[in-house]
Amino acid sequence: MRVLVVDDEPGIRKALTRLFTRHGDEVRAAANAAEAEAVLAAFEPDVVISDFKMEGMNGLELLRLVGRRFPRARRILLSGFAEIDEEPGVTVMAKPYAAQELLQACL
Amino acid sequence: MPVTNPEFPIPDGVLAITKRAMITAQLSAVAIVGALVASIWGNTALVAFVLVVGVLESIVNIVITLVVKRAIGHVRSEHLRAAFNTLCHIALGVVCGWTYAAWFLVPFGTTMVSAPPTRHAGRRVIAMLLITDAVALATGARGQDVVAFTGIAAFIQLVLAAYLALADKLLRERERMYLALRAAREAAQAQEHLASIGMLAAGVAHEVNNPMCFVTANIEDLLAELRAEPALPARLVEFRDSILPETADGIARVNSIVADLRRFARGEPQATTELDLSPEIVAAVRIARTQLGAGQKITATIDPDLHVRGRSRELGQVILNLVMNAIESSAERGEVRVRARAGASDVELVVEDDGIGMSAETRAKLFQPFFTTKAPGKGVGLGLSVVHGIVTAHGGSVSVASEIGHGASFTIRLPAAAA
Numbered sequence: 001m002r003v004l005v006v007d008d009e010p011g012i013r014k015a016l017t018r019l020f021t022r023h024g025d026e027v028r029a030a031a032n033a034a035e036a037e038a039v040l041a042a043f044e045p046d047v048v049i050s051d052f053k054m055e056g057m058n059g060l061e062l063l064r065l066v067g068r069r070f071p072r073a074r075r076i077l078l079s080g081f082a083e084i085d086e087e088p089g090v091t092v093m094a095k096p097y098a099a100q101e102l103l104q105a106c107l
Numbered sequence: 108m109p110v111t112n113p114e115f116p117i118p119d120g121v122l123a124i125t126k127r128a129m130i131t132a133q134l135s136a137v138a139i140v141g142a143l144v145a146s147i148w149g150n151t152a153l154v155a156f157v158l159v160v161g162v163l164e165s166i167v168n169i170v171i172t173l174v175v176k177r178a179i180g181h182v183r184s185e186h187l188r189a190a191f192n193t194l195c196h197i198a199l200g201v202v203c204g205w206t207y208a209a210w211f212l213v214p215f216g217t218t219m220v221s222a223p224p225t226r227h228a229g230r231r232v233i234a235m236l237l238i239t240d241a242v243a244l245a246t247g248a249r250g251q252d253v254v255a256f257t258g259i260a261a262f263i264q265l266v267l268a269a270y271l272a273l274a275d276k277l278l279r280e281r282e283r284m285y286l287a288l289r290a291a292r293e294a295a296q297a298q299e300h301l302a303s304i305g306m307l308a309a310g311v312a313h314e315v316n317n318p319m320c321f322v323t324a325n326i327e328d329l330l331a332e333l334r335a336e337p338a339l340p341a342r343l344v345e346f347r348d349s350i351l352p353e354t355a356d357g358i359a360r361v362n363s364i365v366a367d368l369r370r371f372a373r374g375e376p377q378a379t380t381e382l383d384l385s386p387e388i389v390a391a392v393r394i395a396r397t398q399l400g401a402g403q404k405i406t407a408t409i410d411p412d413l414h415v416r417g418r419s420r421e422l423g424q425v426i427l428n429l430v431m432n433a434i435e436s437s438a439e440r441g442e443v444r445v446r447a448r449a450g451a452s453d454v455e456l457v458v459e460d461d462g463i464g465m466s467a468e469t470r471a472k473l474f475q476p477f478f479t480t481k482a483p484g485k486g487v488g489l490g491l492s493v494v495h496g497i498v499t500a501h502g503g504s505v506s507v508a509s510e511i512g513h514g515a516s517f518t519i520r521l522p523a524a525a526a
Contacts, residue, residue: 011321018328053313080316095316096323096362 001025001106002044006036006062007051007078016049019099033057033065040069047106049076052084063090076105115282129172132219136165139215143199143208156202164195168219182227189220189231197242205248213239214260224271232264312369319365323358326351367394381524384413384422384454388447391427395434395443402440405430409447413454414524417501422521425494429458429517432491436462436515453503453520461514470509 003025005016013029020027028043030036032054048066050059057065063075067089077084080095091105140161147153168188176184196212203209217232240253333339333347367390392407399405415422433443437460444459465473474495498505502522509515 009317009320011318011325015321015324015328019324078320080313094366096320099324099327 001046003027003047003049003106004030004036004039004043004045005049006030006033006054006059007049008032008054009051012051019102023103033059033062036062037065040066045070045073047074047076049078049102052077052079060084060087060090063087074106076102115285117278118281121278133165135215136161139208139211142211143203143206146206146208147203153202157199160195160199164192167191185220185228186231189216189235192216192219193235193238197239200239200243200248201246205243205246205252207252210248210252210256213256214263217260217264218267224268224275229264229268232260236260308368312365315361315365319358319362323355323362326354326358330355363393364397366390379416379418381414381416382419382422383411384415384426384456384521385409385411385447387419387423388413388426388445388456391423391430392445394427395430398431398434400434400439403434403437403442405434405443405445407445407447409445410449413447413449415454415501415521416524417521421497422501425497425519426456428491428494429456429519433458433460433462433515433517436460438462449523450520453523456519456521457516459514459516464509464511464513464515466511470507473507474505 001020001023003020005013005020005027006029007013007016008031010031013031017027017029025047028039028045030039033056036048036050045066048063048070050062052059054062059077059079063077064087066073066075075090077087077090077092078095078097079092084092086092093102093105140157143161144154144157147157168191171184171188171191175187179187193216196209196216199212200209213236217235220228220231220235236257240257243253244250330347330351333343333351336343336347339347388409389407392405392409396405430443430445433445437443441461443461444457446455446457446459448455474491495505498519498521503520505517505519507515507517
């Protein structure tokens with residue numbers, strides 16, 4: 001799988017990159033929506049995992065954008081926030097995520 | 108000034124008017140005594156007597172107001188004032204031969220002891236008039252003067268009583284509004300306090316969750332690597348077998364406390380959904396455990412699958428509030444018992460403590476708004492009236508059983524969600 005990980009926390013980017021790399025996937029990381037868009041110019045993802053609260057565009061808006069451009073990609077929103085409304089086509093998971101659950105959600 | 112609720116600050120204007128009234132009364136007394144003196148001018152001994160009695164009466168009245176009233180209370184000191192003034196007026200009346208100037212003192216005297224307009228005041232005035240009339244008639248006053256001035260005194264009393272009653276009513280109404288406003292403000296402050304705690308909890312939870320993501324992942328991954336290593340150096344075996352697993356447990360505990368905190372964070376108004384109350388109760392007990400005193404404990408027997416329809420955050424707050432109250436009420440080495448089970452058509456939650464219990468009086472007022480047994484400023488809880496409100500809004504009921512010396516037991520029943 002080709003996975004894009006978007007989170008402003010470097011430790012989380014590293015942990016998610018490690019998780020998917022060991023799983024045998026190709027991983028790219030970005031710290032915010034702007035960087036993510038730059039990556040997406042040359043990388044077609046099967047899975048996009050994004051944090052909600054980031055500088056600039058928030059994760060939900062980014063995932064909507066991804067949904068329009070890559071309609072077959074799985075979209076997962078990781079939230080440290082108490083409540084995010086349901087969004088069609090997006091799986092919302094709370095932080096801290098359980099690694100197995102996250103992998104399951106990508107399949 | 109009638110003493111009403113000690114927490115009600117008597118408005119400045121009222122005190123000023125009362126002071127002015129007293130000064131007016133004093134000046135009137137001086138004017139009347141002056142008129143009396145003028146009417147007997149020439150008789151030096153008599154004038155001296157009148158002046159002495161007049162001054163004496165003023166001084167004694169002032170002393171009664173400032174000193175005696177504090178010692179023996181309002182009613183008794185007014186009786187004393189009435190008795191003393193009547194004595195003085197009778198003395199002056201007798202000595203001056205019941206001239207009109209002397210008679211002025213009688214109706215005037217009744218106005219001095221009329222506030223507040225109670226039955227005591229009424230009886231006082233009647234007694235004053237009867238005694239004065241009796242002595243006056245016995246010492247040579249004219250019958251028609253007695254009737255006239257007593258009539259004037261009675262008339263003044265009726266008018267005065269009406270106005271005093273009006274003033275009293277207005278003041279009490281003001282007091283009632285003030286107390287209601289103050290209570291509303293305190294409730295609003297408590298709500299705000301709760302809201303900001305909720306926001307704080309949400310903020311903390313969010314900040315903690317981020318680093319906990321990679322802390323959890325890193326420890327799990329390290330543990331996995333150590334387990335996968337076939338030839339692990341001896342000094343790392345302890346890490347693989349106990350230290351890292353314990354670390355992972357510690358991390359799991361932190362994560363659940365933070366998750367529980369998030370449950371109670373204030374957020375947007377919730378929709379009513381079907382929910383299982385069981386994990387909410389478990390979470391509340393878990394949070395409450397952190398507040399236990401050194402010798403205290405909680406035992407919880409919580410059945411699974413307690414399905415109700417409601418708003419999870421509100422119900423969670425209600426449960427946490429009851430458990431926290433129970434802990435605070437419990438004895439130093441006491442025990443709080445929490446039981447939750449599903450009945451035929453409802454879900455029942457019982458929270459018991461073994462504290463000092465409460466009187467029937469307290470029990471009756473327990474769910475009233477703004478009722479508290481805590482010191483002002485203490486207690487950040489919802490208040491049992493809000494608990495009551497939330498539970499009844501969910502179609503349920505909350506009740507308490509308690510006796511002094513035998514702790515308290517709160518029971519919440521909520522209708523079960525249709526299977």
